Amino acid sequence: MKAVIQRVSKASVTIKNKKVADIQQGLLILLGIEDLDTMEDINWLSKKIVNLRIFNDENNIMNNSLLEIQGDAIVVSQFTLHASTKKGNRPSYIKASKPESAIPMYEKFITQIENVLGKKVETGEFGADMKVELLNDGPVTIIIDSKDKK
Template identity: 65%
Template structure:
């Protein structure tokens, strides 16, 4: 499971001209899923994201988590995070899971994230042409891959 986490002042996801998710201060999480991913990856990654200390404290030091600042989260599925670019100029997405595997894992990830935060988590629509708008705060952008835990 691969993620790009962006600290945002605001973010939204629009599909067919309609805003389906919108947050203020919080995190926009782009999530890539591959066939080898499972419950252990979901548990580890949601815990890591919920507790990442990337928000400023009273001294403007990144020492607070999204939980500490009562921030919101949007999770958007993004198969392109598993692009392989070694050969040629057209990325290969062979490592990205097909919908029959990815959708249940994505939905479970969102559910577990919501449990850890104690609030609803915004989403995109799996497979839709989404327009993601964000105001990256900092900018702070962190990448985490569950295959690189150690």
């Protein structure tokens, strides 16, 4: 399971000219799921993201987590995070899970983030053509792969 997290001042997701998600200070989480991902990956990644100390404290040092600042979050499915570009110029997405297995994992991840954060998480729509707008704060962008946890 891969995630690209971006610390944002604000972010939103629009589908078919309708805003479906809108947050202020917090994290935009782009989530890629592969067939090898398990509930262990969901648990580890959700806790890691919510507790990652990337928000400034009173001394302007990145020392606070999303949980500590009680920030917002948007989770957006992003199968292209598992793109392989080894051969040719057309990326291969063979490692990305098919919707029938990815959607339940995506939904479990959202539920787990909500449980750890203690509040509702905004989302995009799995498989939809989404327009994601954000004001990256910092900029701070971090890539986390649950397969690198050991």
